[in-house]
Amino acid sequence: GENVEQHPSTLSVQEGDSAVIKCTYSDSASNYFPWYKQELGKGPQLIIDIRSNVGEKKDQRIAVTLNKTAKHFSLHITETQPEDSAVYFCAASGVTYKYIFGTGTRLKVLA
Amino acid sequence: NAGVTQTPKFQVLKTGQSMTLQCAQDMNHNSMYWYRQDPGMGLRLIYYSASEGTTDKGEVPNGYNVSRLNKREFSLRLESAAPSQTSVYFCASRPTGQMNTEAFFGQGTRLTVV
Numbered sequence: 001g002e003n004v005e006q007h008p009s010t011l012s013v014q015e016g017d018s019a020v021i022k023c024t025y026s027d028s029a030s031n032y033f034p035w036y037k038q039e040l041g042k043g044p045q046l047i048i049d050i051r052s053n054v055g056e057k058k059d060q061r062i063a064v065t066l067n068k069t070a071k072h073f074s075l076h077i078t079e080t081q082p083e084d085s086a087v088y089f090c091a092a093s094g095v096t097y098k099y100i101f102g103t104g105t106r107l108k109v110l111a
Numbered sequence: 112n113a114g115v116t117q118t119p120k121f122q123v124l125k126t127g128q129s130m131t132l133q134c135a136q137d138m139n140h141n142s143m144y145w146y147r148q149d150p151g152m153g154l155r156l157i158y159y160s161a162s163e164g165t166t167d168k169g170e171v172p173n174g175y176n177v178s179r180l181n182k183r184e185f186s187l188r189l190e191s192a193a194p195s196q197t198s199v200y201f202c203a204s205r206p207t208g209q210m211n212t213e214a215f216f217g218q219g220t221r222l223t224v225v
Contacts, residue, residue, distance in 0.1 A: 009151070032211030043115075043201055043216030044154070051211070089153060093211045097142050097161040098169065099203070103153035 002027040004092050006102025014110050019077045021105045023090035026071070030092040033066060033073045038087045038104075047088075048075070080109045113137050117202050117217035124192045124224045132187040132220050134202030142207045143185035144169075144214065145177060147198040154201065160185055161207065192224045 003026040013019050025033075031052040036044035050057045050064045050073065057064050063076040077084055090102040118133045136143065141162045146154040146169075156169030160179040174196060176188045185204075189196060199221050205214040 006153070034213060041219075043203075043218050045216070046213045049213060091214075097207050097211075098156065098159060098167075099144055099205075099214055100156060100170070101146070101154040103151065 002030070002092065002094075002098060002100045004090060004100050004102040006090050006105060008105060009103065010106045010108070012108045012110060013080050015080060015082060017080055019075075019080055019084070019107055019109075021075045021088055021090070021107075023073050023075075023092075023102050024071055025073070025092040025100075027092065027094055027100075028071070029094040029096075031095070032093045033064070034091050034093075035062075035064060035075045036089045036091065036101075038089065044089055077107075080107075082109050082111050085109045115202055115204055115215050115217035117200075117220050119220060120218065121221050122223070124189075124222065126193060126224060128192050129188070129190050130192065131189075132200055132202075132222075133184070134186065134204075134217060135184045136202075136204040136215070137183065138204060138206070138215065139182070140204035140206045140215075141182070142205050143179065144203040144205075145175075145185070145187045146201045146203065147171065147196075148201060148219075149198050157187065157200075192222075194224045196222065197224045198222060 034049035038044040066073045144159045145157040158177040163182045202217045203214040
């Protein structure tokens, strides 16, 4: 079945440094790859997404890259700030409308 | 605009008791989902409903049943709760059509089975 692997499970960076989180998916029919941020006690919220016909997308300090051949996609956060500290999830979805998540990355930005 | 509303927010059950978690969305979305979130396990899909009148199993459906009551509401039922079902449950919805899109999540239900 469909599977999404996410690494690392925890990540600590100094404020101002960059953070990279990587995901791998198994279903070659997946065509939509969102990234969610979850703050304590809340539901996940979308921060950026990418579709299979695009290789890279940027939104201010956040960027996502997709390598369809390797079935990899990554989240890049530049100039990290303390408010970026949260749990981040990647997900993959395709024609079946299943929405499968990775296991999450706890990001800590150290002031 | 309420978005996705889950009730209750907290619940404690005894082993063997039954309960239904309610979820309603007011965004006219076609697809709805139930996930459970456990430490270190991420969000695991229990059941989903691609459209009104259909439901399908996700990654971890055992011990659960669902009902897509209408386009707005998607409920999750635990017939005989077990301690292994202690978790935070999230409902989500999204519009689906020709293109995949963002899912919107509720605030979660924290369930403890003792």
